[in-house]
Amino acid sequence: VLTLPPPTVLPGLQAMAAGAVLLLGFGAWPFLRLAGVPPLRVLRRDLGSGGAISWLAVLVALVAFVALLSWFAADRRLVMIAFGGFVGGALVFVAVGAGLIAAIAPLRRVLTRAGAGAPIRFALASWSRRAGASTAQLVALSIGLMALMLLTITRTDLIDSWRRASPADAPDRFVINIQPDQRDAVAAMIAAAGVTRVELYPMIRGRLVSINGREVSGERFDDARAQRMVEREFNLSYNTQLPGHNQVVAGRWFTDGNEVSVEQGIATTLGLSLGDSVGFDVAGETVTAKVTSLRKLDWDSMKVNFFMILSPAALQGKPQTLVTSYHQPTGAPALDGPLVQRFPNLTVFDTGNIVRQVQRMLDQVVLGVQMLFVLTLIAGLVVLYTAMAASHDERLRESGLMRALGASRQQLSRAQFWELGLSGGLAGLLAAIGALVIGWVLAAQVFGFEFSPRWLTLPLGTLAGALLAVVAGRASLRGVLDAPPMSSLRNAA
Secondary structure, three states: OOOOOOOOOHHHHHHHHHHHHHHHHHOHHHHHHHHOOOHHHHHOOOOOOOOOOHHHHHHHHHHHHHHHHHHHHOOHHHHHHHHHHHHHHHHHHHHHHHHHHHHHHHHHHHHHHOOOOHHHHHHHHHHHHOHHHHHHHHHHHHHHHHHHHHHHHHHHHHHHHHHHHOOOOOOOEEEEEEOHHHHHHHHHHHHHOOOOOOOEEEEEEEEEEEEOOEEOOHHHOOOHHHHHHHOOOEEEEEOOOOOOOEEEEEEOOOOOOOEEEEEHHHHHHHOOOOOOEEEEEEOOEEEEEEEEEEEEEOHHHOOOOOOEEEOHHHHOOOOOEEEEEEOOOOOOOOOHHHHHHHOOOOEEEEHHHHHHHHHHHHHHHHHHHHHHHHHHHHHHHHHHHHHHHHOHHHHHHHHHHHHHOOOOHHHHHHHHHHHHHHHHHHHHHHHHHHHHHHHHHHHHHHHOOOOOOOOOHHHHHHHHHHHHHHHHHHHHOOOOOOOOHHHHHHHHO
């Protein structure tokens, strides 16, 4: 049983700091607007609001957003993808909203000729009269819903895609320190336990000492990973055939002479290209090889992989051990113990336990995300309620005028329903598309596995957006339709 360290005040201080950044960053907008409101605007509602420094408020909010992302993500690439996704989504949402507003006038004419009912025409007219406010509300609701749906995608699609990345029969045991004279006996023992294909690979320890004839040291590289690579030994191997779970993406496989195939990511880290010459110190001898190919490794296969594979001519005969991996057959007696008992020099790593621990951790993360989902949903409803309340007076005046001109309360109620439902549904659809795109980019560029989107997110997002908009909007504007027309017009004067 592990004893957890005692709790500290650091999480509380971090939460207070994050709250302060949110308050100052995103609360600057209303304060700046209040600072620009002329005194007569308080007494006369027909006057427009003052010239608030809107762009400065947006800039402050963006800075706060990036600061919090950088703090909690601690990954520049992840921050750039998330920030770019939200900013790009906002620009797309603005373009869609502006285009929709511009298309309302001809759409109303078409609906009128088609004999559409008054409620839907009233709803479109309300959108058209408040073009700027309607676009702003659409963008705000879309971004909020996109953040909400991104939590859902992280909770389901990304985690499920990660779990599906490795096949069910992926190796869950690694065996190292196999001596060359033990090759046949170890392979036979593993095969007798029910493992269908046993692959043993030679492994030689070697330190990278030169690139293109120049001595290599950690100070030569700016990248921290590259520094660590050259300051420790590599696990090298040799093979006449390309391993089945590897793919040559540049160059060619071995022909003859001293050649080396390099994993493409390590080649980028160390600045290696095709044709370069690399030197390794192997047991006090320098082995030089020419880079003839770059490989892409299937890490999800959980099989044995090497960053550097050399031709047999370069390493054959050097001091070496063997390494293999296998999947413990289901229902069969565990092979770990008998292997070590017969060959005490072997070391067996049970990666299955590690994977199961990671999965248990993911389950706990999922639970935390679900709680965050509920809190985000409540916050979204509050924001939507407030946004609708901001137009309460204007809608009250419009409702009184329409009632005075003969519109019934039922017609106005249906118009309000159509307006809220259409704007919420459109925002939900845009948010679902944006969340799927960001999820795909995260899966491909950050997590490195194939993303399998759930296209059901699109209709569900549309329905959820419409439902949230109607519920929050109706609650915020519930007094608009009940106010007597004469009273509404007098208060608006």
